[in-house]
Amino acid sequence: MLIKVLGSAAGGGLPQINCNCRNCVGARSGDPMLPRRTQSSLAVSGNGAAWTLLNASPDLRQQIAATPALWPAAAAGPRASPVAAVCLTNADVDHIAGLLSLREGIAFGLYAANSVLEALDANPIFKVLDRSIVATTTMPLDRELPIAGDLTVTAFAVPGKVALYLESGAADFGTRTGDTVGLKICEPRTGAAFFYIPGCAAVDAGLSSRVRGSPLVLFDGTLYTDDEMIVQGLSTKTGQRMGHIAMAGPHGSMAAFKPLGVRRRVFVHMNNSNPALRQGSPERAEVEGAGWEIAWDGMEIEL
Numbered sequence: 001m002l003i004k005v006l007g008s009a010a011g012g013g014l015p016q017i018n019c020n021c022r023n024c025v026g027a028r029s030g031d032p033m034l035p036r037r038t039q040s041s042l043a044v045s046g047n048g049a050a051w052t053l054l055n056a057s058p059d060l061r062q063q064i065a066a067t068p069a070l071w072p073a074a075a076a077g078p079r080a081s082p083v084a085a086v087c088l089t090n091a092d093v094d095h096i097a098g099l100l101s102l103r104e105g106i107a108f109g110l111y112a113a114n115s116v117l118e119a120l121d122a123n124p125i126f127k128v129l130d131r132s133i134v135a136t137t138t139m140p141l142d143r144e145l146p147i148a149g150d151l152t153v154t155a156f157a158v159p160g161k162v163a164l165y166l167e168s169g170a171a172d173f174g175t176r177t178g179d180t181v182g183l184k185i186c187e188p189r190t191g192a193a194f195f196y197i198p199g200c201a202a203v204d205a206g207l208s209s210r211v212r213g214s215p216l217v218l219f220d221g222t223l224y225t226d227d228e229m230i231v232q233g234l235s236t237k238t239g240q241r242m243g244h245i246a247m248a249g250p251h252g253s254m255a256a257f258k259p260l261g262v263r264r265r266v267f268v269h270m271n272n273s274n275p276a277l278r279q280g281s282p283e284r285a286e287v288e289g290a291g292w293e294i295a296w297d298g299m300e301i302e303l
Contacts, residue, residue: 001044001045001046001151001185001187001190001192001194001302001303002044002045002046002048002300002301002302003042003043003044003194003218003300003301003302003303004042004043004044004067004069004298004299004300005042005218005268005295005296005297005298005299005300005301006038006041006042006043006053006057006059006060006063006064006066006067006297007037007038007039007040007041007057007059007063007297008037008038008040008268008269008270008294008295008296008297008299009037009038009039009040009269009270009271009272010039010040010094010222010269010270010271010272011039011092011093011094011271012039012094012271012272013036013037013038013039013059013272014027014034014036014037014270014272014277015027015028015036015272016272019234019272021232021234021272021273022232022275022278023272023273023274023275023277023278024272026278027272032279033278033279033280033281034277034278034279035296035297036297037270037277037296037297038057038059038062038063038297039057039058039059039094040055040057040094040095040198040268040269041053041054041055041056041057041059041060041063041095041098042054042055042196042218042268043067043069043070043083044149044151044185045069045148045149045150045151046149046150046151046187046189046190047149047150048069049082049149050082050084050085050148050149050150051069051070051082051083051084051085051148051149052084052085052086052087052147052148052149052151052153052185053083053085053086053087053098054086054087054089054183054185054196055086055087055088055089055094055095055096055098055198056086056088056095056096056097056098056099056101056102057094057095057097057098058093058094058097058098059098060098060101060102061098061101063297064083064101066297066298067298069082070082070083079104079105081102081106081108083102083106083108084107084108084109084148084149085108085109085110085111085147085148085149086099086102086108086109086110086111087111087112087139087147087153087155087183088110088111088112088113088116089180089181089182089183089196089197089198089199090113090116090160090179090180090181090199091112091115091116091119091120091179092199095198096116096119096120096126099120099126099129100125100126100128102129102134103128103129103130105130105133106133106134107133107134108133108134108135108148109134109135109136109137109147109148110129110134110135110136110137111136111137111138111139111145111147111153111155112136112138112139113138113139113141113155113179113181114138115179116179117136117138139153139155139181140155141155141156141157141181142154142155142156143155144186150187150188150189151185151186151187151188152185152186152187152188153183153184153185153186154183154184154186155181155182155183156181156182156183156184156210157180157181157182158180158181158182158197158199158200158201158207159180159200159201159202159204159207159243160179160180160199160200160201160243161179161180161201161242161243180199180200180201180243182195182196182197182200182207182210183195183196183197184196184210187303190303192215192303193214193215193303194214194215194216194217194218194301194303195210195211195214195216195217195218195219196218196268197217197218197219197220198218198219198220198268198269199220199222199243199244199269200219200220200243200244200245200253201240201243201244201245202245203245203253203256203257208256208260211257211260211262212260212261212262213260213261213262213263214262214263215262215263215264215303216262216263216264216265216266216301216303217257217262217264217265217266218266218267218268218295219253219257219265219266219267219268220244220245220253220267220268220269221247221253221267221268221269221270221274221276221294221295222239222242222244222269222270222271222274223239223244223246223247223271223273223274224246224247224248224274224275224276224283225239225246225247225248225249226238226239226240226246226249227239228246228273228274228275229271229273232273234273247267247274247276247287247292248283248286254286254287254290254292258290264293264301265291265292265293266292266293266294266295266299266301267287267292267293267294267295268295270294270295276294277294
């Protein structure tokens with residue numbers, strides 16, 4: 001099974017077009033310690049011919065153009081694409097906007113929780129996806145489903161929140177179980193498997209039990225500290241308010257994963273404000289010292 005990191009940043013990418021934080025200024029000026037990053041998405045395949053996308057980034061067209069494995073085969077005819085399925089972890093704009101780049105007659109399977117499919121159906125712009133060739137499938141929680149590339153997917157609920165544009169104003173923001181999910185991707189032929197969890201508000205007992213001892217987890221690395229966007233003057237919201245656990249601190253993801261025996265831990269979906277993005281920074285050193293990797297655009301992992 002081959003995993004390709006198409007984009008490693010959170011919404012807005014690095015640099016974000018309207019941001020003058022230290023990281024964005026550095027990336028914009030060509031600082032080699034801050035390579036540019038597109039918004040979070042993965043591609044995975046067990047056979048190298050058909051590919052499943054895990055989330056559809058707003059930068060998807062650019063990401064496909066940079067990934068030869070996702071180009072149409074020369075002998076495949078006038079219209080073709082190896083992208084055969086898309087699995088969504090939630091309805092966030094940075095995970096669904098790329099679906100609009102798949103509107104040009106591409107036949108694929110679209111897998112998501114029922115609440116996410118409802119959000120797509122409620123927005124008429126997504127009618128540009130030809131439903132005669134784009135088959136939608138509800139991913140029930142904790143049930144294994146076959147997907148393209150000789151793989152299977154199992155969706156499971158993780159602590160999180162509803163997409164920003166769907167917030168109701170209630171204390172729970174209108175969130176229902178399944179509004180944010182993690183994905184377990186398996187290759188039945190070899191038994192290879194990994195977890196993809198790009199959005200998560202807490203590592204609770206259920207999630208800890210699920211990932212314990214696994215060979216690979218790609219996990220939410222949005223913020224280094226819960227209040228970093230407030231401290232940098234970029235937002236009034238904490239990471240928790242946005243549905244993201246911080247990396248650092250006694251209640252952060254690095255501490256939570258420490259006793260779980262996960263063999264390879266990779267941070268994805270990193271916000272432009274995150275100081276661990278800067279190579280050579282104390283924060284990057286702490287992350288790497290704790291046994292974690294920082295994903296980059298174009299990173300490949302083989303299981």
